[in-house]
Amino acid sequence: MSAITREDVAHLARLAHIRMDEQELDKMSGELAVIMDAVAAVSEVAGDDVPPTSHPIPLTNVFREDEPGEMLSQEQALAMAPEAEDGQFRVPAILEGE
Amino acid sequence: MNATTESTELIRLTALQMAEKLRTGEITSVELTQAHLDRIAAVDGGERGIHAFLHVNPEEALAVAAEVDAIRAAGGAEAEALHPLAGVPVAVKDNIVTIGQPTTAGSRMLEGWMSPYDATVVTKLRRARLPILGKTNLDEFAMGGSTEHSAFGNTRNPWDLDRIPGGSGGGSAAAVAAFMAPLALGSDTGGSIRQPGAVTGTVGAKPTYGGVSRYGVIAMASSLDQIGPVARTVQDAAALQELLGGHDAKDSTSLTEPLEGLLTAARQHDVTGLRIGIVSELRGEGYQEGVLERFREAVTILQDAGAEVVEVSCPHLKYALGAYYLIMPSEASSNLAKFDGVRYGNRVVPDEGGTIEQVMGATRAAGFGEEVKRRIILGTYALSAGYYDAYYGSAQKIRTLVQRDFDEAFSKVDVLISPTSPTTAFGLGEKIDDPLAMYLNDVATIPANLAGIPGISVPGGLAEGLPVGVQFLAPVRGDAVMYRAAAALESRLEQAWGAQLWTQAPDLDDTRSTQPAGVGTADRTAGGENR
Numbered sequence: 018m019s020a021i022t023r024e025d026v027a028h029l030a031r032l033a034h035i036r037m038d039e040q041e042l043d044k045m046s047g048e049l050a051v052i053m054d055a056v057a058a059v060s061e062v063a064g065d066d067v068p069p070t071s072h073p074i075p076l077t078n079v080f081r082e083d084e085p086g087e088m089l090s091q092e093q094a095l096a097m098a099p100e101a102e103d104g105q106f107r108v109p110a111i112l113e114g115e
Numbered sequence: 116m117n118a119t120t121e122s123t124e125l126i127r128l129t130a131l132q133m134a135e136k137l138r139t140g141e142i143t144s145v146e147l148t149q150a151h152l153d154r155i156a157a158v159d160g161g162e163r164g165i166h167a168f169l170h171v172n173p174e175e176a177l178a179v180a181a182e183v184d185a186i187r188a189a190g191g192a193e194a195e196a197l198h199p200l201a202g203v204p205v206a207v208k209d210n211i212v213t214i215g216q217p218t219t220a221g222s223r224m225l226e227g228w229m230s231p232y233d234a235t236v237v238t239k240l241r242r243a244r245l246p247i248l249g250k251t252n253l254d255e256f257a258m259g260g261s262t263e264h265s266a267f268g269n270t271r272n273p274w275d276l277d278r279i280p281g282g283s284g285g286g287s288a289a290a291v292a293a294f295m296a297p298l299a300l301g302s303d304t305g306g307s308i309r310q311p312g313a314v315t316g317t318v319g320a321k322p323t324y325g326g327v328s329r330y331g332v333i334a335m336a337s338s339l340d341q342i343g344p345v346a347r348t349v350q351d352a353a354a355l356q357e358l359l360g361g362h363d364a365k366d367s368t369s370l371t372e373p374l375e376g377l378l379t380a381a382r383q384h385d386v387t388g389l390r391i392g393i394v395s396e397l398r399g400e401g402y403q404e405g406v407l408e409r410f411r412e413a414v415t416i417l418q419d420a421g422a423e424v425v426e427v428s429c430p431h432l433k434y435a436l437g438a439y440y441l442i443m444p445s446e447a448s449s450n451l452a453k454f455d456g457v458r459y460g461n462r463v464v465p466d467e468g469g470t471i472e473q474v475m476g477a478t479r480a481a482g483f484g485e486e487v488k489r490r491i492i493l494g495t496y497a498l499s500a501g502y503y504d505a506y507y508g509s510a511q512k513i514r515t516l517v518q519r520d521f522d523e524a525f526s527k528v529d530v531l532i533s534p535t536s537p538t539t540a541f542g543l544g545e546k547i548d549d550p551l552a553m554y555l556n557d558v559a560t561i562p563a564n565l566a567g568i569p570g571i572s573v574p575g576g577l578a579e580g581l582p583v584g585v586q587f588l589a590p591v592r593g594d595a596v597m598y599r600a601a602a603a604l605e606s607r608l609e610q611a612w613g614a615q616l617w618t619q620a621p622d623l624d625d626t627r628s629t630q631p632a633g634v635g636t637a638d639r640t641a642g643g644e645n646r
Binding site (some may be wrong): 021026029030031032033034035036037041043044045049051052053055056057058059060062063067068070071072074077079082089093094096097098099100106108109110111 | 119188228229231232323324325326338339364367368370400431434436438440441448452455456457458459460461462464469470473474475476477479480483488489491492493495496499505506508509510511512513514515516518549550554564565566567568591
């Protein structure tokens with residue numbers, strides 16, 4: 018079931034927002050196929066009776082009073098932004114065209 | 116003894132010995148910090164330098180050292196209240212955020228980025244007044260087992276300059292092994308503290324999950340990541356973990372009860388009646404013979420010291436590596452989605468311009484290295500519709516089975532023992548084109564992260580001149596018994612060797628004299644202020 022194709026990788030790269038050229042797609046699909054073959058056995062081990070574990074230590078919800086604590090100033094938060102304007106992050110156009 | 120010999124001797128002390136000399140006034144923190152900065156200047160730069168540091172922080176480190184010295188000189192309540200490790204310098208892995216020094220996580224994505232806040236562990240170091248020497252090299256975003264995936268060049272192993280120092284925390288381990296720092300911070304997601312410890316002849320511990328706050332570590336896989344100590348002795352590691360640990364309201368997953376008595380346990384050296392289990396699944400095939408020889412000797416030494424050694428089986432550990440390489444990339448693909456070139460990090464705009472989506476695609480293509488891209492794609496695949504149950508879901512079930520295996524084992528024994536890494540340090544470049552071979556390095560360290568239990572690697576001797584690590588694992592919150600067993604082995608091995616293992620390490624050349632003119636350290640500094 019683990020056959021991971023070049024088209025799969027191209028699709029996944031789009032989902033993950035990583036631009037990849039043809040050469041990268043070839044290399045990565047080959048490598049991922051080898052890795053998936055090696056890990057595929059995990060799907061055959063545990064039956065339906067085994068509950069999944071998402072976290073190593075059992076936790077319950079952590080609550081606190083809804084009071085402001087220490088926080089970054091707007092200036093600090095924007096200081097390392099690639100582009101900022103009028104106290105906000107400046108981003109490229111969301112939609113194509115004007 | 117001339118001044119140079121004195122400072123050479125000084126850097127070879129343990130952190131606790133340094134702390135004692137500071138307390139009695141025999142040395143000052145400025146002398147001690149300067150001795151380490153001198154060592155960094157001598158062996159870390161140039162073509163054949165160790166390159167453990169991505170950034171060196173002399174002004175701030177010396178200022179903190181001078182503060183400690185002034186407080187001590189003044190005496191009184193403030194001097195009394197100083198932390199026992201005050202004035203002992205420390206290095207910080209570069210995926211842990213620091214105000215005033217760049218934090219890159221070994222990635223082009225964050226080249227030159229300055230954090231507006233400190234990680235909780237850094238706040239604790241500052242409060243205890245440990246001078247921070249600088250930021251250490253790592254595989255990009257802590258993804259790798261050799262530090263070769265750093266975007267800013269590899270780190271060399273002080274035992275053999277043509278070999279890897281382990282990873283992802285190769286910089287912290289190499290800095291401590293080469294006497295550039297007595298203590299360092301690491302982060303361990305699948306072995307990134309312990310495996311570098313093993314291959315550099317140093318001590319590295321991964322605390323119980325939640326034992327140390329993760330606030331301010333750049334997350335790779337949040338349910339597996341754990342910050343921990345890197346040192347040359349078990350006692351030094353225990354002392355540093357005590358400083359770092361405790362509940363933190365900024366990390367909801369941090370344990371509410373602190374893990375106590377670690378240093379006391381590390382000073383005990385007694386293993387009479389301690390039940391130690393050899394994990395059948397963590398030796399044998401795939402393990403280098405020299406590693407297994409040192410491991411068998413370690414077991415015999417513990418037996419002779421009065422420990423009860425039995426063999427235990429954890430049958431599901433053979434699936435742990437597979438489960439890990441589905442869970443870790445899944446969490447990483449989600450954690451790394453925040454690097455989109457909008458709020459921080461570097462933005463790359465395609466030549467033809469483009470929408471935010473195209474800018475993100477170009478930014479992430481240029482900012483991430485191969486291994487990071489591989490893991491993001493792998494994680495995106497494991498989480499995608501149609502595959503989620505078969506891969507991510509199944510891996511989480513294996514996590515349950517691994518935990519049950521450990522629970523069963525710890526109902527019979529107090530600690531488990533295994534080799535830390537199946538091999539000694541391999542050559543630079545040897546596995547760089549074979550991701551799967553690289554992943555297999557972590558086979559003995561990964562299970563602890565899946566189960567959240569603590570693990571430590573201690574030097575077990577040499578195989579063909581290279582360090583071998585012995586790993587101890589303990590139940591959740593069993594960090595103290597882990598330190599006790601590790602310290603007992605360490606002290607008996609040192610008795611047998613007549614000295615600490617590091618006395619057998621080769622002397623490092625001063626690379627400043629061999630450096631060709633014009634080749635400075637500037638090209639290797641990952642941004643911000645130069646060293």
